[in-house]
Amino acid sequence: MTRQEQREDKLRKEQEFINSIKGKHIDGKIKELFRRTSVWNNFRKDLKAERKVDALTGRKLTKTWNNHHVRFDSKLYTDLDKEFFLCLNNQMHDFLH
Numbered sequence: 001m002t003r004q005e006q007r008e009d010k011l012r013k014e015q016e017f018i019n020s021i022k023g024k025h026i027d028g029k030i031k032e033l034f035r036r037t038s039v040w041n042n043f044r045k046d047l048k049a050e051r052k053v054d055a056l057t058g059r060k061l062t063k064t065w066n067n068h069h070v071r072f073d074s075k076l077y078t079d080l081d082k083e084f085f086l087c088l089n090n091q092m093h094d095f096l097h
Contacts, residue, residue: 014039018078025074034078043067043080047087055086066093 001009014037021030034040044067053060055068068086069077076084088096 011038022078023075026077027074031074031077039080047082047085050082051087053087054089054092056088056092059089061087062089064090066090068093068096 018034018037018039021034026034047067048061048065051061054065066088068088070084070086071079
């Protein structure tokens with residue numbers, strides 16, 4: 001299998017996984033698996049590039065920044081609508097929790 005085929009296979013498996021959990025209540029273990037997908041990681045990178053600063057303090061995002069879900073319904077965890085995420089530095093994210 002070529003590298004391109006491996007990448008395509010990985011993306012296909014990730015999409016199957018995401019489709020299998022969409023709209024369902026999911027636990028912490030499944031959330032962790034979702035956050036390992038390239039879909040999540042690309043979303044996270046795009047959000048950081050777009051926003052650049054902590055939503056609460058206005059300070060530059062650090063290397064340990066977090067994406068904070070504004071909605072708490074686990075059924076909506078895989079809905080990557082940028083409107084429902086805050087970019088927060090680690091300390092502010094901990095403060096919110």
